[in-house]
Amino acid sequence: xxxxxxxxxxxxxxxxGVRRAVDLSLxxxxxxxxxxxxxxxxxxxxxxxxxxxxxxxxxxxxxxxVAEADAAAGSKAGSDQ
Amino acid sequence: MKYMTEFRNFAAxxxxxxxxxxxxxxxxxxxxxxxxxxxxxxxxKYGLRDLLPPNIRLMxxxxxxxxxxxxxxLDYAMALSREPDVIIASFGDLLRVPGSHSTLLAExxxxxxxxxxxxxxxxxxxxxxxxxxxxxxLGIGFETTAPTVAAAIKRAEAEGLKNFLVLSAxxxxxxxxxxxxxSGELALNAFICPGHVxxxxxxxxxxxxxxxxxxxxxxxxxEPLDLLQAxxxxxxxxxxxxxxxxxxxxxxxxxLGNPAAQALLNEIFAPSDVEWRxxxxxxxxxxxxxxxxxAFDAQKVIPLQLEPAREQPGCICGSIMRGVKxxxxxxxxxxxxxxxxxxxxxxxxxxxxxxxxxxxxxxxxTTVIENEAGTS
Ligand code: SF4
Numbered sequence: 001x002x003x004x005x006x007x008x009x010x011x012x013x014x015x016x017g018v019r020r021a022v023d024l025s026l027x028x029x030x031x032x033x034x035x036x037x038x039x040x041x042x043x044x045x046x047x048x049x050x051x052x053x054x055x056x057x058x059x060x061x062x063x064x065x066v067a068e069a070d071a072a073a074g075s076k077a078g079s080d081q
Numbered sequence: 082m083k084y085m086t087e088f089r090n091f092a093a094x095x096x097x098x099x100x101x102x103x104x105x106x107x108x109x110x111x112x113x114x115x116x117x118x119x120x121x122x123x124x125x126k127y128g129l130r131d132l133l134p135p136n137i138r139l140m141x142x143x144x145x146x147x148x149x150x151x152x153x154x155l156d157y158a159m160a161l162s163r164e165p166d167v168i169i170a171s172f173g174d175l176l177r178v179p180g181s182h183s184t185l186l187a188e189x190x191x192x193x194x195x196x197x198x199x200x201x202x203x204x205x206x207x208x209x210x211x212x213x214x215x216x217x218x219l220g221i222g223f224e225t226t227a228p229t230v231a232a233a234i235k236r237a238e239a240e241g242l243k244n245f246l247v248l249s250a251x252x253x254x255x256x257x258x259x260x261x262x263x264s265g266e267l268a269l270n271a272f273i274c275p276g277h278v279x280x281x282x283x284x285x286x287x288x289x290x291x292x293x294x295x296x297x298x299x300x301x302x303x304e305p306l307d308l309l310q311a312x313x314x315x316x317x318x319x320x321x322x323x324x325x326x327x328x329x330x331x332x333x334x335x336x337l338g339n340p341a342a343q344a345l346l347n348e349i350f351a352p353s354d355v356e357w358r359x360x361x362x363x364x365x366x367x368x369x370x371x372x373x374x375x376a377f378d379a380q381k382v383i384p385l386q387l388e389p390a391r392e393q394p395g396c397i398c399g400s401i402m403r404g405v406k407x408x409x410x411x412x413x414x415x416x417x418x419x420x421x422x423x424x425x426x427x428x429x430x431x432x433x434x435x436x437x438x439x440x441x442x443x444x445x446x447t448t449v450i451e452n453e454a455g456t457s
Contacts, residue, residue, distance in 0.1 A: 002083070016082055023202060025232060026341045035084055037280055037333050040172075040222075041200025042229040044342060045280045045333050052084055052332035059093035059306055066096040 001038050003030055013038060084332070088304030089127070097309040098132040104316050105134040112138045112268060113315055114404055116258060117275035118145030118432025119303055125441035127305040137312065140267065140404040141437075143257050143357060144275050146222035147174045147430035149402055151356040152390035154250045155180030158219050160385050161248065162193035167383070168211060169195040170204035171219040178426045181391045201233035208237065208245040217379045220249040225277040227251040227368050228342035231349035234370075234377045246379040249370050252355055254278050255286045256366035262294045266405050271297040271315040273308070276330050281346075283338030287326045294324075301329040349374050358426060359399030396425035401434050408438040415443055 001013035001020070009025040013036060020038075024030055027043045035047035105111070115121055121141040124130060130139060143149050159180055162169045169185065176185040176195065189195040194214075198204050204218040220230050230247055237245040254275055261267060274287055279300040287298040297318040301311035311329045318324060328334055346368065355367025370378040392399070395413050400406040408414050408427065418424035420436055427435035 023200075023229075023232070026228065026339060026345075028341065037277065039225050039277055040229045041202050042232065044225065044228075044277065044339055045335070047084055048332050055310075055329075055332060056087055058310070059088075059090060059096070062096035062100065063090070063092040066099060067092070 001036055001043075003032050003034050003036055003043075006030060006032055011043075013043070085304060088302070088306045090306065093306055094132060094309060097306065097313055101132075101137065101309070101313055101316060102134045104313070104320060105136050108136060108320070110136045110138055111270050111316065111319060112140060113271045113273060113312065114140045114142045114261070114267070114269050115273040115308075116142035116144040116254060117273075117278070118148065118430065118434070118437075119277070120144075120273055120275070120301070120308060121434060122432055122437050123303050123305065124308060125437050127308075128441075129305055129308055132309065133312065137316070139312075140269070141401070141407075141434050142261065142272075142404055143360060143402040144223070144254065144278075145427070145430050145432040145434070146226065147172075147178055148398060148426045148433050149252065149257075149357045149359070150175065150178065150221050150250055150426060151358050152180045152392065153356060153387070154221070154248070155185070156182075156387050156390050157380070157385065158217075158248060159183055159185060159188050159193075160387055161217050161379065161383060162188045162195055164215075164383060166214050167194070168207060168214045168216050169193065169219065170198045170207055170216055171195065172199075172221070173197040174430045175219055175221060177423055177429045179393050179424060181388075201230045205233045205236060205242070205245060208242050209240075212244060215244050215246055215383070217246045217248055217383075220247045220251050223252055223254055223275070223278050224281045224346065224368075225275075227350060228281060228339075228345045231345040234349050234374055235345065237377060238374070243376065245377060246382055247370060247377055248379040249350070249368060250355060251350065251368035252357065253286075253352075253366055253368060255290065256363050257357060257360060258287075258290055259294070260360055260363050260366075261403065262290070262296060264403070266403060269296060269404075270319060271299070273311050273315070274298050274300045274326075276300060276302050276307075276334060279328075279330065279334040279338065281339050281342045283343075284326050284328055284334070284336050291324045291326045297324045298326045299329055300327070300334050302333060357402070359402030393424050398425040398427040398435070401427055408435040409442075411435070415439060 005012040036043035208216040299311040350368035351371040353367035353369030427433040
């Protein structure tokens, strides 16, 4: 959920257009624009965007390798797909 | 939606699936338990079982808060709701779970003052507004929910609110995982560890499982690619003959977890023996309210003597919680028992195994992984 407002230890988060009040006392230092994991009205962790990106890069790389392998297999078989 | 849609990419899911198929060719069956009910629900929602090689078997574990709540706890809550000066504050799911003889919902319709809360802070607000009543918050769940309730107790203390009480059945995950391994019923090869529990606790709580039981543990998130990658990490460990704790959910779960939440847990709660549906009493697997905070412990402030609890006839939720049976083996499943008229806890919660099977696995195969270009 994306943090829209921070007022001390309370804030507002948004997911899919729905706004919600959230307690921020367990994630000191969280800033507007960051993403948080929320459970039962409390933010429990701040999403590490670098780590998210790293994970996504692994997936993109795997998908790319598969696409390449398919293309190679396809051209060997004389397919034009 | 950011950090959700990207983790549902179909091409990447196919790539992970292929990698798993090639790694698993010719090896014997691998049994992996996803401990958390949220993971079970995601696995079915996204049709992930269809993407796995046939020799990977996923089994659902005891990580649905409502499901593992014992009937003796429910009976206690219902008995409290009949006390004249008590308001029960509960997460909504719990109201429909049958205890020995009734449900909280039925007690409410008979006049019990039972309110649904989204957060422990709602219950705190009830305590402020109703100074002549005792507000009893029904504390169920794991290391994820317990700190949020600990925070409410801390605030009640700071504000001098003496009418806020908690009936605690909080539980800790690793002891249950150990009990499952020790029972020898399942011959599990690995665990997919609960993501949100780990966000609070960090990864070390699973160390003894990987080390002493030679069982790989991978912490993961709740999107389809998270789960597929976690399974891939497990298969690699097994193929290499390793058993360690690994983290797939690096964007949310830090190795040391959330220290502020842990400090609250340690201050307000103390390890206790607690009853799990299906697993019985597991020593040290509960979070009871510590001696210093007894004034907030509903069981201490309002002690009640109750008859022994009994299980719903025919319901096999207990065996399902242990992973030894699946919902379709229950004679009541999708007949006498359904989400509108649940006979057991596993049919009530969205994270419950029976509810998940009912929703996704009753008749059709479902694969609804979204393309990146899909909803956002
Ligand atoms: S189908 Fe209903 S009665 Fe059967 S195990 Fe599940 S919850 Fe219990």
